[in-house]
Amino acid sequence: MKPDKLGRKNKSFPPIVINCDSCGADLELHWNEQSCNRAFCNRECHLLLKTNKSVRKPELRYAILRLMRDHPLEQWNVKELARMLDQSYTRWRVNAAVVAQLLRTMKTSVQRIEPCVYELKPEAKTGPLMRFVVRTGA
Numbered sequence: 001m002k003p004d005k006l007g008r009k010n011k012s013f014p015p016i017v018i019n020c021d022s023c024g025a026d027l028e029l030h031w032n033e034q035s036c037n038r039a040f041c042n043r044e045c046h047l048l049l050k051t052n053k054s055v056r057k058p059e060l061r062y063a064i065l066r067l068m069r070d071h072p073l074e075q076w077n078v079k080e081l082a083r084m085l086d087q088s089y090t091r092w093r094v095n096a097a098v099v100a101q102l103l104r105t106m107k108t109s110v111q112r113i114e115p116c117v118y119e120l121k122p123e124a125k126t127g128p129l130m131r132f133v134v135r136t137g138a
């Protein structure tokens with residue numbers, strides 16, 4: 001057994017339960033599994049994010065919200081946010097201009113504190129993030 005990212009080899013960690021970021025269903029995560037980064041319960045829920053056409057760049061919007069929610073930092077400078085996203089997603093080149101542009105349109109989930117600084121709204125901190133990513137009824 002290979003140690004996970006944090007170097008843990010102990011497989012007796014109990015599974016943790018999170019909620020699917022799309023439909024809200026319970027999702028059991030097991031330490032030491034590839035699925036540690038999972039946030040969706042099944043392929044359809046993940047596919048919804050990739051295929052939804054109601055907004056531009058749904059995957060990047062979701063990545064922004066997930067980083068803001070799951071990282072302890074409360075307030076985010078757009079440049080810092082873009083830099084972290086750029087490093088974590090090898091498939092994309094993420095720059096601050098694109099992130100700033102998306103954040104300006106994500107008024108239901110993020111709040112601008114000062115120019116180029118945003119925080120996640122309290123209502124986006126619990127429950128599926130998908131409801132802030134795609135337009136409902138689309």
Ligand SMILES: [Zn+2]
Binds near residue numbers: 020023024
């Ligand atoms: Zn789901």
